[in-house]
Every structure is written in C-alpha cells, then in structure tokens.
Amino acid sequence: MSAVPDGKKLVRSPSGLRMVPENGAFHSPFSLEEPQWVPDKECPRCMQCDTKFDFIRRKHHCRRCGRCFCDKCCSKKVALPRMCFVDPVRQCAECSLNSQKEAEFYDKQVKVLLAGGSFVVTAGASEKSEAMTCRLSNNHRYLFLDGETHLEVELSRISSMQILTDGSSPAGGSSRANGMLLHFKPAGSQEPRQLRVEAADDQKAASLWLAAMHKAAKLLYEARDQVQSWYSWVWFGVGSFVLLKRKHFITSELFASGSFKTAQLSLDNKRLMCSFILFITSAG
Incomplete structure (x- = not known):
C-alpha cells in the first residue's frame, strides 16, 4: 500500500485497488465493507443460473456481495464508490443495478x-x-x-x-x-x-x-445494517454444501407532517427455496 497526501492511502485487495482513509475511523458513513467471498470449494455451481463450473466455465466473485457466479451472470464492471474502489469492478446483475442507482447519489445529490x-x-x-x-x-x-x-x-x-x-x-x-x-x-x-x-x-x-x-x-x-448479514449452511439432498449469504435490511419510516403518512423503504430479503433439503442450520 502507498500513502497519498490527502490523508488517504491506496490498498490492494483481492477485489481490486481501493482508496481508503488512513485512519479507519474516518470512513464515510455511507461506505460498505468488502464482503467475504464464498470459498471456491463451496460453490460448485453458479449461484444465479446453477451452471456447473468446469475448466471452461470459470468462477467469478461479485465484488459487492461476495457470491460466486459464472462469467455470463457476473460480467458487468461497474463503479462502486461505496467500497472506495478506484476502478469499476466486476458485479453480478443485481448488485450492478444497485450500484448504478447509487451513482446518481454520488454524481448529483452529494x-x-x-x-x-x-x-x-x-x-x-x-x-x-x-x-x-x-x-x-x-x-x-x-x-x-x-x-x-x-x-x-x-x-x-x-x-x-x-x-x-x-x-x-x-x-x-x-x-x-x-x-x-x-x-x-x-x-x-x-x-x-x-x-x-x-x-x-x-x-x-x-x-x-x-x-x-x-x-x-x-x-x-x-x-449500518450490513453488520446484520449472516451466513446459513444448506445441505442439499445430493450431499453438497453451499454457503448462502442472507441479508436483512431495516425499514426506514419517513413521516409526513399533519397526517403523519408513512413511506416505507424495504430492501429485498432473498431466500433460497429448494426441494430435497434434508437439513438446515444457521450460523451467526
């Protein structure tokens, strides 16, 4: 890593080059931490289309969620300022859409x-x-x-x-x-x-x-809610284990004056449904 004059430093991680504050306590409150990648040995198939990986179909990790995909399901490289990446990074379709929506906040609303x-x-x-x-x-x-x-x-x-x-x-x-x-x-x-x-x-x-x-x-x-994500182990009938990352997001309620009308922001809580599940155990 190398220091730069404005109180930030360049850090190289497995996901790419990042420009972060020298003092970790001075991170932007909008920042997200880099996710832990699902280990290669624990994802024999694409976590989107279920394509089996082999010598031709390589595994790729989304830099935003850490899940494992094939090239077709994780081909987009999109800017991710919330994780301080210097260059656009590889993201899955869902995460790239979220990052593109957030770009308006950084480009205009900030x-x-x-x-x-x-x-x-x-x-x-x-x-x-x-x-x-x-x-x-x-x-x-x-x-x-x-x-x-x-x-x-x-x-x-x-x-x-x-x-x-x-x-x-x-x-x-x-x-x-x-x-x-x-x-x-x-x-x-x-x-x-x-x-x-x-x-x-x-x-x-x-x-x-x-x-x-x-x-x-x-x-x-x-x-803030990123710390409430946890991992679940799912054992499929074929005997293979897959590590799933499940995210829970709190609901933000914004009240209007007078009538106190409530506008709720709810982010998706994704769940995997599969037949032949023999045993489920959650960690965290």
Missing part, C-alpha cells in the same frame, strides 16, 4: 448536500429559532449548521430522520418536502437531542436539499 441550503432551525423544545445554512461536510461525516451559532451533527449518531411536507402541491401531485426532524446523540453524550429544520425563503432549493438528504438516510441505514 453535490447538492455539499452546497447546502437555507433553513430555520429550532433545537429541542425551544421556542427560539435561528436562520442557518445546512450542508454536508466534505468527508461526508457531519452535517454543519451555520448561523449566529455553529452546530455539528455526526451522521453516524443520527438515530432517526423524519421528513416534513407541506401537505399540498400546486400541480396536485406529490407533497413537497419543506423540513425535517433529526434525532441524534451528541458526541460524548447518551442524551438524545432533536433539531427541527424548516425551509427558509427558497422553498425549491430547500426541497432539493431535503430530497438528497432523504436518499443519504437510505444509504446510511443500509450501511
């Missing part, structure tokens, strides 16, 4: 969050509000709120985010976001705090910033 928006901020149950500019820090780890005072909210310490809407739309379409409620624990404290952030004069710009923050919350929840 820029909106970095530029910031103008809001009126109220702390806790206080009746005093303050005009502040809210923006994401350059390292993506904090929300900075600047006005007469300065506040910093570490994204990893946000416990919930509720999007507030105006409840109406001039065109009769979806409601426009005009604020949010943040619940978080300040560094060094276990006491939860609340911030109410409401759009100031430029409603359109504020709505775009809040929409970007909504997407950021989705990625944040997914990154």
